[in-house]
Amino acid sequence: MWAYVGRRLLLAIPTLLGASIIVFAMVHLAPGDPIAAVMPAESSQAEIEATKRAYGFDKPLPVQYLVWLGRVAQGDLGRSIATRRAVILDVRDALANSLVLALSSSLLAFALGVALGLLAAFRQGRALDKLASAIAVVGVSVPHYWAGIILIIIFSVQLNWLPAMGAANEPGVLPYLRHIALPTVALSLIPLGVITRVVRSAALDILSQEFVLALRAKGLAARRVFTHVVKNAAPQILTVLGLQFGFQLGGSVLVEAVFSWPGTGYLLNLAIFQRDIPVLQGVILVLATFFVLLNLAVDLLQTLVDPRIARH
Amino acid sequence: MAITTTLPRELDAVAGAPMSYWRTVGWRLARDPATLAAGAVLVLIALSALLAPWLAPYDPNAGSIRLRLAFVGAPAHLLGTDEQGRDMLSRLLWGGRMTLVAGLTPVLVAFVLGTGLGVLAGYVGGLTNTLVMRTMDIFYAFPAVLLAIAISGALGPGLPNTLISLSIVFVPRVVRVAESATVQVKGLEYIAAARASGAGVGAIVRHHLLANVLGPILVFASTQVSLSIILAAGLSFLGLGVTPPAAEWGLMLNALRQSIYVNAVVPALPGVAIFVTSMAFNLLSDGLRDAMEIRA
Amino acid sequence: MSPGNGAPPLLEVRGLRKHFPLRGGVFQRTHAWVRAVDGVSFDVYPTETLGIVGESGCGKSTLARLILRLIEPDAGTVRFGGEDVRAATPPRMKRLRRDMQLVFQDPYASLNPRLTIEDAVAFSLIVHGTPRAEARDRARALLGRVGLDPRLYGRRYAHELSGGQRQRVNIARALVLDPKLLVLDEPVSALDKSVQAQVLNLLQDLKAERALTYVFISHDLNVIEYVSGRVLVMYLGEVVETGTADALAQSPKHPYTQALFASAPSLDPDHRMERPPLAGDPPNPIDPPSGCRFRTRCAFAMPRCAQAPPTLLAVGARHEVACYLYEAEATVAAPAC
Numbered sequence: 001m002w003a004y005v006g007r008r009l010l011l012a013i014p015t016l017l018g019a020s021i022i023v024f025a026m027v028h029l030a031p032g033d034p035i036a037a038v039m040p041a042e043s044s045q046a047e048i049e050a051t052k053r054a055y056g057f058d059k060p061l062p063v064q065y066l067v068w069l070g071r072v073a074q075g076d077l078g079r080s081i082a083t084r085r086a087v088i089l090d091v092r093d094a095l096a097n098s099l100v101l102a103l104s105s106s107l108l109a110f111a112l113g114v115a116l117g118l119l120a121a122f123r124q125g126r127a128l129d130k131l132a133s134a135i136a137v138v139g140v141s142v143p144h145y146w147a148g149i150i151l152i153i154i155f156s157v158q159l160n161w162l163p164a165m166g167a168a169n170e171p172g173v174l175p176y177l178r179h180i181a182l183p184t185v186a187l188s189l190i191p192l193g194v195i196t197r198v199v200r201s202a203a204l205d206i207l208s209q210e211f212v213l214a215l216r217a218k219g220l221a222a223r224r225v226f227t228h229v230v231k232n233a234a235p236q237i238l239t240v241l242g243l244q245f246g247f248q249l250g251g252s253v254l255v256e257a258v259f260s261w262p263g264t265g266y267l268l269n270l271a272i273f274q275r276d277i278p279v280l281q282g283v284i285l286v287l288a289t290f291f292v293l294l295n296l297a298v299d300l301l302q303t304l305v306d307p308r309i310a311r312h
Numbered sequence: 313m314a315i316t317t318t319l320p321r322e323l324d325a326v327a328g329a330p331m332s333y334w335r336t337v338g339w340r341l342a343r344d345p346a347t348l349a350a351g352a353v354l355v356l357i358a359l360s361a362l363l364a365p366w367l368a369p370y371d372p373n374a375g376s377i378r379l380r381l382a383f384v385g386a387p388a389h390l391l392g393t394d395e396q397g398r399d400m401l402s403r404l405l406w407g408g409r410m411t412l413v414a415g416l417t418p419v420l421v422a423f424v425l426g427t428g429l430g431v432l433a434g435y436v437g438g439l440t441n442t443l444v445m446r447t448m449d450i451f452y453a454f455p456a457v458l459l460a461i462a463i464s465g466a467l468g469p470g471l472p473n474t475l476i477s478l479s480i481v482f483v484p485r486v487v488r489v490a491e492s493a494t495v496q497v498k499g500l501e502y503i504a505a506a507r508a509s510g511a512g513v514g515a516i517v518r519h520h521l522l523a524n525v526l527g528p529i530l531v532f533a534s535t536q537v538s539l540s541i542i543l544a545a546g547l548s549f550l551g552l553g554v555t556p557p558a559a560e561w562g563l564m565l566n567a568l569r570q571s572i573y574v575n576a577v578v579p580a581l582p583g584v585a586i587f588v589t590s591m592a593f594n595l596l597s598d599g600l601r602d603a604m605e606i607r608a
Numbered sequence: 609m610s611p612g613n614g615a616p617p618l619l620e621v622r623g624l625r626k627h628f629p630l631r632g633g634v635f636q637r638t639h640a641w642v643r644a645v646d647g648v649s650f651d652v653y654p655t656e657t658l659g660i661v662g663e664s665g666c667g668k669s670t671l672a673r674l675i676l677r678l679i680e681p682d683a684g685t686v687r688f689g690g691e692d693v694r695a696a697t698p699p700r701m702k703r704l705r706r707d708m709q710l711v712f713q714d715p716y717a718s719l720n721p722r723l724t725i726e727d728a729v730a731f732s733l734i735v736h737g738t739p740r741a742e743a744r745d746r747a748r749a750l751l752g753r754v755g756l757d758p759r760l761y762g763r764r765y766a767h768e769l770s771g772g773q774r775q776r777v778n779i780a781r782a783l784v785l786d787p788k789l790l791v792l793d794e795p796v797s798a799l800d801k802s803v804q805a806q807v808l809n810l811l812q813d814l815k816a817e818r819a820l821t822y823v824f825i826s827h828d829l830n831v832i833e834y835v836s837g838r839v840l841v842m843y844l845g846e847v848v849e850t851g852t853a854d855a856l857a858q859s860p861k862h863p864y865t866q867a868l869f870a871s872a873p874s875l876d877p878d879h880r881m882e883r884p885p886l887a888g889d890p891p892n893p894i895d896p897p898s899g900c901r902f903r904t905r906c907a908f909a910m911p912r913c914a915q916a917p918p919t920l921l922a923v924g925a926r927h928e929v930a931c932y933l934y935e936a937e938a939t940v941a942a943p944a945c
Contacts, residue, residue: 011449018450026466137598141591143542143562145549146583149569153576250455254546258569269550272465284462288453295452332765333722501718502728505781508676509732510705519731523722 005300012296019288020072023281024065030277077282082274087282090267095286098256098263102248104184109191110241116192117199118230121207132196139193144251148186148258155182165260183259187252191244198240202233235305242298246291333527340603347599350592357589361408368402372559381575392578394564395571400578403559404585410471410560411586414553415541417475422482423533429483430490431525435498435517445491448484456481460543464552474553478543482536489532493525527604534597538590545586561586616690617651618789618821619675619708624648624684626670630894640894644670646845647684652789657815657822659836659853661829661868665893667845668825669713672793675823676710677701688789706736709782713794715774719766726751726762729781736785750780754810772803776810783814791823796831808835829868833857838926841865844893844901847920851927861929864902900931908933 043051052058059067071078077087120132156164163179206212206229215225253265260266264283271279341347360367375396382393384400391400433444451459463477497503498521506516545562547553554560556567561582568579626645629638644667652658662668673679675686677693686693688708696704712718719728726747733743748758754776756762766774775795782790795811796804808831815822826832832839832853839856841849841864849862860866897904903913912932920928921935 014446015449015453018447019453022450022454023462026462029463029466030468137591137594141538141587141594143545143583143586143590145546146565146580146586149565149572149583150580153572153580157572157576247455247457250458253457253461254549257550268461268465272461272550272552277466280462280465284454284458287455287458291455291458292453332724501712501714502720504673504678505710505712505718505778506720506731506735507678508705508710509735509781509785510702511731511735512702515735519723520720524720 004303008296008299008303012292016289016292019292020069020285021065023285023288024068026281026284027277028061030275072285077285078278080271080279081276082270082279087278090279091264091282091286094262094264094267094283095290097261098249098252098265101180101183101187101252101256101261101263102245104180105187105252106191106241106245106248108184109188109195109244112188113192113195114199114237117196118203118226120196120200121203121229122226124204124207129200132200136193136196136200139189139191139196141193142189144186144189145254145258147189148182148255151182151186152258166262180261183252183255183261186258187248187255190251191248194244195237195240199233199237202236203229206232235302238305239298239302242294242301246294246298249294250287250291337600337603341599344599344603346595347603350595350599353588353592354596357408357585357592358412360405361412364402364405364409368399368405370399370402372398372402372406373557374398381571381578383575384577384581391581392575394568394578400581403564404561404581407559407561407564407582408585408589410548410554410558411541411545411562411589414471414474414478414544414548414560415589416537418478418482418544419533419537419540421475421479422486422536423529425479426483426486426533427490427526427529430487430529431494431517431521433487434491434494435513435521437495441491444487448487451480451484456539457543457546460547461550461552464547469552469555471554474544474547477547478540481543482533482540485536486529486533490525490529493528494521497521497524531597531601531604534593534600537597538593541586541590541593545582615654618654618689619652619823620685620687620690621651621675622649622685622687624671624674624686625682626667626674626679627682642894643667643845643896644893645674645681648842648845648847649684650840650847650850652821652823654788654821655815655819656837657824657835659832659839660823660825660842661832661839662827662842664827665844666842667893668827668842669793671842672710672791672823672825675791676705676708678710702736706785707787708789708791709785709787711775711778711782711790711792711795713797715771715778715798716766718778719774721766724763724765725756725769725777726758728766728777729784732781732785747780747784750784751777754780754783754814755806756780770803771799772807775799775807779807779811779814783818786818787820789821789823791825793825794827795824797826797828804831811835841868844896846901846917847930848902849927849929849931850920851924851929855924855927859924861923861927861934862902862931863906863908863933865929867905 075088077091079085080087080090083090116132116135120129123129152164155162162181164182166179207225212225212228215228249264252261252263253268255261256263256265257269264287267279268283270276271283341351364372369390375398376393377397379389379393379397380395382389382397384390384392386392389399389401391404394400394403429444429448433441454462460477460481463480464473467473467477503516503520506520511519544553545560545565548560548562549566551563551566554563556563564582565579565586568582572579624645625647627641627643630640630642631638646667648667648671650658660668660671670679674681677686677696681694688704691704693701693704719725723731726744729747729750730738730740730743733746734740738746748762751758751762756773756776761769761773766777769777775798779795792811796807799807811822812835814820822835824832824835836853839851839853840847841856841862843864849856849860849865856865857869860869897914899912899914899917900906900909901917903909906913910932918930918932920930922928923934
């Protein structure tokens with residue numbers, strides 16, 4: 001098992017390096033002069049020269065990449081074209097906001113999805129099961145940015161209960177919750193659908209196993225059967241939860257754009273709009289690193305829970 | 313992924329004569345009401361998009377300042393008008409063309425390219441496999457939404473760039489499925505039997521391998537269409553996809569977003585169109601998976 | 609040495625070896641080898657049936673695939689009709705494949721679920737350039753011969769057939785190219801006893817009709833005794849004893865062969881449990897015991913058994929055994945193969 005853990009850790013390194021190559025290449029994907037992509041138009045000659053040296057634009061691409069990678073490894077993601085602030089600072093603040101949103105929406109999706117999935121499995125074929133299945137299909141089919149707009153229309157425009165945009169300006173828990181409520185719901189729809197489906201099918205699998213049938217035949221109380229199902233389905237459910245949390249972090253761009261939630265997605269959107277390539281690179285690199293590490297953690301956790309996985 | 317290709321015995325009894333695999337799948341699909349309904353909805357959407365030039369009552373780009381944000385059911389404008397006074401029904405019909413093209417093309421490209429690469433990696437194995445699969449792993453370092461937005465963001469807006477970025481999202485996914493299906497089938501004895509009979513790689517891949525891996529790959533690709541449509545419209549929504557004044561559902565949704573305080577229903581309509589289409593594709597792919605009995 | 613007429617062997621196997629690497633650890637380095645087939649030599653003469661028997665995991669299936677060059681050996685040679693199979697160029701190999709065919713063990717995995725059975729049988733012919741219509745006719749004729757009416761079954765798919773019927777299709781597929789040698793890898797072990805007998809009888813009839821040569825691999829001693837003229841006993845990738853089926857049945861020499869016969873259910877009440885039955889599972893072929901590989905389960909193991917592996921010694925006419933117990937008896941000088 002430890003060999004598997006070590007191997008999995010090692011495999012993450014080329015993946016991360018590959019991701020960094022893609023991010024690095026974005027400067028060159030952008031149409032026009034790479035200098036123009038990373039510098040404001042009105043920069044002085046001295047600034048341009050400094051940036052050229054920093055990026056090593058006069059050197060061959062592999063060298064440029066290594067120079068850039070070396071700076072990234074030291075936490076230097078360059079400077080924003082628009083604000084001239086260090087990208088790392090912007091990304092850090094935004095990441096905190098995105099993490100909160102990803103966490104809250106994952107928790108909501110997890111709580112609802114597990115409940116719905118289990119209910120559906122224990123009421124297989126009945127109305128409740130059909131309802132849960134319908135919710136699951138809707139969850140994975142709905143364009144969440146549109147769902148966000150619908151939520152704004154209902155709860156902000158029509159009912160005027162919750163704010164439509166941004167994070168709270170005034171301090172306190174309640175204003176914060178009021179601002180995060182709608183984005184949380186919008187962002188939870190996809191994982192809600194996915195988790196409901198996975199939980200339902202995992203629970204059905206366990207329920208149909210012979211020993212569970214035997215437990216039921218022996219007249220074991222429904223509650224004991226339920227505990228048994230939950231215990232056995234837990235590893236699978238936790239895996240899905242972990243992966244979904246990762247998707248939430250990267251998938252929140254559209255929802256953050258709808259609600260102007262000041263997270264990484266919003267920052268990314270802003271960067272794209274202002275053609276601020278250094279910020280674009282920084283956000284994506286940080287999110288990808290996060291995503292890879294999270295997947296790694298999920299994998300390793302899975303191995304701890306179920307050592308059979310390591311044998312594959 | 314386990315691929316189950318055996319069909320229940322009772323089907324033979326019902327059908328009487330022996331049926332080929334694909335005929336059996338068709339037979340099952342034809343008896344699944346939810347899938348049939350989803351299919352009908354999709355045919356309707358595709359037809360209305362295809363026939364938009366003849367169905368649309370107005371020029372989708374012709375606006376009128378006096379008739380802005382007319383309500384649904386307004387005289388002469390069945391679904392109202394948008395923020396520039398353009399007829400919503402006409403724009404939704406025309407918009408379907410763009411959204412469908414932008415959503416379906418990447419999955420199609422991924423199906424072809426991904427099957428090719430995946431079968432190559434799976435069948436040849438060794439260093440080829442390592443190279444192809446590790447390269448694909450790199451793309452898995454990004455969540456789908458982020459990857460699409462990152463590439464589109466760097467490339468800039470426009471339909472061709474949307475197609476490129478979404479194809480890059482979906483190719484690695486198809487490659488993974490194609491590779492694992494290929495590795496699994498390649499180990500089966502009928503492949504060894506074909507080799508023992510002296511068949512070359514080409515004949516084995518054509519007659520024995522593809523016939524058995526295309527099904528699962530197709531099912532997987534069909535599950536991705538809904539996501540692709542949501543992402544394609546999402547890119548336009550962010551201003552990274554189709555550019556104005558073209559009608560496209562995501563773009564329309566974004567443009568109308570500012571008008572929700574004036575008219576709460578019309579701005580929601582493009583999203584309804586995306587939602588219905590994406591849901592129909594999801595139901596269709598669910599039905600297809602059940603009919604082909606593939607357990608993930 | 610050949611049965612009767614002194615013809616040259618059809619198949620000559622010499623020192624065949626295949627070790628599979630076992631990878632593991634952080635860097636996926638090879639840390640051990642599975643010694644699936646380790647220095648196996650034998651001859652097969654035209655129209656005889658050579659039975660190969662051994663417990664599962666002893667390398668029988670690997671051996672079958674090595675003979676047909678479906679996998680490449682690490683060492684050793686396979687000669688078919690005097691020709692070195694390993695040296696054959698791809699076009700030559702394709703031609704050779706017509707003469708040597710394989711029947712697989714698993715009747716479910718060995719047929720393409722997307723092909724009708726007549727197409728499955730005809731495929732081999734089409735590969736070798738037979739026109740489609742003719743290939744189909746010949747496939748249908750052969751299906752009829754193996755007991756599947758082509759009008760009833762020709763257009764069916766494998767999943768619509770029973771295990772025994774599938775195995776008949778496999779036999780037809782192997783025979784459609786008119787091979788000289790048929791390697792049968794556990795062809796009946798997945799079938800019910802009653803179906804086994806039918807398929808075995810069919811194989812015997814076909815062999816007589818077409819003057820076929822069989823290499824028949826099985827773990828079932830009863831089946832091997834029934835079909836084989838000569839028998840090769842394998843243990844963990846090595847040959848431990850070889851002789852005629854009668855000689856082995858009447859006086860098995862190697863303790864392993866004795867144990868195999870003792871544990872095989874016999875219907876003869878005078879012929880039961882005189883010898884110690886096999887205890888336990890065979891050791892792992894990843895790390896076989898030193899010296900004689902059977903010594904860990906052998907009732908007669910001696911200290912020297914651990915030191916060096918015994919070589920095959922002739923103990924009777926066409927009867928060889930690799931065991932130190934018989935060194936004194938080994939009088940017949942010429943090795944059997």
